[in-house]
Amino acid sequence: MGTRRRALESWERPDTLRSHAGLWLDKFIKDQTSVDTTSKRDLVVEVSSIPEPEVYQHWFKLWRADLTSCGAQLRMAATIGRMAVGLGNETVLETSVTLHRTFGVPYIPGSALKGTAARFAREYLGEKWRPRNSDDKKPNAYGILFGDTDSAGYVTFFDALPLPGLWHLRPDVVTVHHPAYYRNESEPPADWDSPIPVPFLSATGKFLVALAGPPRWVAAGFDILRHALFQLGIGAKTSSGYGRMILEEFEQSGQRGRNAERRGYR
Amino acid sequence: MKARLLFVHVLSALHPGTGQGVGAIDLPVAREKSTGIPYLPGSSLKGVLREACSDKELTRRVYGPDTDEGAEYAGSIQVSDQRLLLLPVRSLVGTFAWVTSPYILRRLLRDAQAAEIKDVPSGSIPSPAEENRCVVSVEGAAILRDGKVVLEDLDLQGDVAAEARQWAEWMGAQLFPDDEYWRRALVERLCVVHDGVFGFLLETGTEVVARVRLEENKKTVAQGGLWYEEMLPVETVLCGLVSALPVKATVEEVFSTVADAIRKPLHIGGKTTVGRGLCKLTMTGGA
Amino acid sequence: MRTRSQIYALKVYDQVRGMADREEDFRKKYGSMAHRLPALIRSSGLAQALGFLETRATREKAHAMLLQHIEEAVGESSLVCRSRKADLCEYMSLTRKVMLALEWYGRFAESVLGVKKDSNVEG
Numbered sequence: 001m002g003t004r005r006r007a008l009e010s011w012e013r014p015d016t017l018r019s020h021a022g023l024w025l026d027k028f029i030k031d032q033t034s035v036d037t038t039s040k041r042d043l044v045v046e047v048s049s050i051p052e053p054e055v056y057q058h059w060f061k062l063w064r065a066d067l068t069s070c071g072a073q074l075r076m077a078a079t080i081g082r083m084a085v086g087l088g089n090e091t092v093l094e095t096s097v098t099l100h101r102t103f104g105v106p107y108i109p110g111s112a113l114k115g116t117a118a119r120f121a122r123e124y125l126g127e128k129w130r131p132r133n134s135d136d137k138k139p140n141a142y143g144i145l146f147g148d149t150d151s152a153g154y155v156t157f158f159d160a161l162p163l164p165g166l167w168h169l170r171p172d173v174v175t176v177h178h179p180a181y182y183r184n185e186s187e188p189p190a191d192w193d194s195p196i197p198v199p200f201l202s203a204t205g206k207f208l209v210a211l212a213g214p215p216r217w218v219a220a221g222f223d224i225l226r227h228a229l230f231q232l233g234i235g236a237k238t239s240s241g242y243g244r245m246i247l248e249e250f251e252q253s254g255q256r257g258r259n260a261e262r263r264g265y266r
Numbered sequence: 267m268k269a270r271l272l273f274v275h276v277l278s279a280l281h282p283g284t285g286q287g288v289g290a291i292d293l294p295v296a297r298e299k300s301t302g303i304p305y306l307p308g309s310s311l312k313g314v315l316r317e318a319c320s321d322k323e324l325t326r327r328v329y330g331p332d333t334d335e336g337a338e339y340a341g342s343i344q345v346s347d348q349r350l351l352l353l354p355v356r357s358l359v360g361t362f363a364w365v366t367s368p369y370i371l372r373r374l375l376r377d378a379q380a381a382e383i384k385d386v387p388s389g390s391i392p393s394p395a396e397e398n399r400c401v402v403s404v405e406g407a408a409i410l411r412d413g414k415v416v417l418e419d420l421d422l423q424g425d426v427a428a429e430a431r432q433w434a435e436w437m438g439a440q441l442f443p444d445d446e447y448w449r450r451a452l453v454e455r456l457c458v459v460h461d462g463v464f465g466f467l468l469e470t471g472t473e474v475v476a477r478v479r480l481e482e483n484k485k486t487v488a489q490g491g492l493w494y495e496e497m498l499p500v501e502t503v504l505c506g507l508v509s510a511l512p513v514k515a516t517v518e519e520v521f522s523t524v525a526d527a528i529r530k531p532l533h534i535g536g537k538t539t540v541g542r543g544l545c546k547l548t549m550t551g552g553a
Numbered sequence: 554m555r556t557r558s559q560i561y562a563l564k565v566y567d568q569v570r571g572m573a574d575r576e577e578d579f580r581k582k583y584g585s586m587a588h589r590l591p592a593l594i595r596s597s598g599l600a601q602a603l604g605f606l607e608t609r610a611t612r613e614k615a616h617a618m619l620l621q622h623i624e625e626a627v628g629e630s631s632l633v634c635r636s637r638k639a640d641l642c643e644y645m646s647l648t649r650k651v652m653l654a655l656e657w658y659g660r661f662a663e664s665v666l667g668v669k670k671d672s673n674v675e676g
Contacts (some may be wrong), residue, residue, distance in 0.1 A: 003604025023356035111542035158541030290591030
């Protein structure tokens with residue numbers, strides 16, 4: 001017997017329903033008993049088959065215009081391999097990408113971008129780029145850009161939404177060799193643990209990265225982010241090569257000041 | 267006193283002030299005590315509007331003196347709490363629905379009358395007959411399939427009603443006056459559910475974001491470093507009133523100051539350094 | 554008259570106190586699942602969240618115990634099955650009951666069993 005509500009058992013083919021990828025992922029797995037890995041495999045295939053909602057490209061146009069009109073600088077980040085940002089979210093899958101609550105498209109939360117950039121700064125950029133000691137009176141570069149316990153940072157990291165039509169969700173599998181160890185069950189990893197293939201979702205594509213704040217600090221933010229995304233990567237499984245991205249200029253062709261495109265705001 | 271109707275349209279997830287923590291969520295959104303409806307406190311919106319006004323002298327006349335100058339005189343503006351009007355809810359068919367309820371629409375009607383808006387739908391408020399039914403605007407709506415609407419994992423029978431269409435068109439005209447695509451989108455996606463079902467969606471259907479603080483240089487979660495924040499998702503619409511009580515500024519000055527301030531999107535609520543709370547405001551009413 | 558929350562509080566307190574002399578591993582698994590369930594119900598819905606718990610319960614005594622306790626607290630002996638078969642109204646009401654009870658499991662897991670919300674135990 002499946003684990004879905006009976007009233008919902010007959011719904012199939014989320015692609016033809018133009019469904020919401022995140023909703024299907026969260027609530028429409030057929031069966032999630034642990035012996036049934038087929039359901040999880042089917043689930044990630046179904047979720048990645050769902051097309052981009054038609055409304056999304058219209059929304060994205062406005063989003064871009066709104067970002068520009070509130071002074072944000074735009075760049076584009078392209079995945080090199082695959083990416084799985086979604087740490088800590090409760091889903092039926094162990095690892096997952098973050099899917100947009102309203103549109104179901106994969107995106108990179110601003111907090112994840114900021115976190116990766118801040119980590120790169122701390123680890124590779126020397127003393128000025130570490131959180132200051134509590135006896136230092138003046139904020140240092142790290143504090144100004146990312147903020148510290150006393151004040152918020154000067155630079156805003158917006159969520160990075162995918163460029164319409166230029167992204168994919170992909171069915172993926174991670175083989176967990178030492179499940180008990182990774183669950184922190186204090187048993188050391190042992191060779192006799194049987195490897196378990198765990199289906200999950202990853203994403204590829206191009207994402208619109210937007211930062212706002214004083215121009216000099218925004219430029220520094222992009223610089224750090226460019227190195228961080230290329231060298232550290234973002235999200236889960238970066239040690240297996242996931243999450244590496246190239247940050248590049250965003251073509252502005254015909255996008256400046258097109259307020260007429262906005263949703264007719266007065 | 268003159269009033270206008272304000273709409274707050276959420277462009278990036280909004281955390282409008284923190285309410286009482288209940289169980290699962292560490293940082294819930296502010297809710298009305300009696301109804302549980304999320305709202306943006308008028309005082310915080312007033313602060314944002316004040317901040318957006320660059321003319322110091324005008325700011326003082328419209329919004330009142332800076333707090334440290336003492337209250338020699340009151341401001342000429344009143345901003346009410348902005349209450350949730352449309353909640354975008356994930357829909358099994360057609361990705362998302364803009365969901366509201368009869369109670370919410372009745373309150374909107376009252377606000378619209380206070381703002382002397384004449385063209386507000388005068389007929390009856392669309393109301394589902396039972397808890398397991400909902401009202402949509404048109405046959406073949408984007409969220410309707412075989413007479414059913416499924417919001418999250420809630421199955422509803424969808425009925426088409428002309429009143430729902432009138433309300434969708436009227437709200438669309440206020441929110442997107444010059445954009446036919448989005449007016450049509452609201453007609454296609456509006457879903458009026460029973461007040462009880464809406465209450466359930468408000469409890470369970472908002473966005474909850476897990477936030478983690480990692481231990482420095484490690485990838486494990488720091489002690490006390492996992493918490494859940496409740497957010498109003500992108501495409502949420504809130505509404506309320508802004509009123510002018512001429513003290514030092516005239517009615518015209520008050521409304522034109524607000525109109526100037528809302529030309530660009532505004533940052534509202536907490537966590538703005540990770541891009542939260544970008545909102546576009548529109549103001550309608552008066553003549 | 555007592556509110557439903559107060560009634561749950563009493564029942565849940567007795568149940569959780571009964572777990573206090575279990576071994577640490579059991580307490581941790583019981584407590585951390587109690588902390589985890591509300592978020593899981595919000596994201597996956599009651600039916601799927603209970604399906605998840607039911608699956609875990611076949612392998613883990615602590616999870617089986619928690620499921621049994623929740624069933625007793627909300628007065629529904631075959632809760633998992635009910636949650637799947639329920640019509641819309643009953644489904645919403647069951648969800649509310651379980652969420653309300655879980656507030657108390659979370660609180661008592663912390664105060665009685667000493668299991669904090671972010672204790673990093675799954676399983």
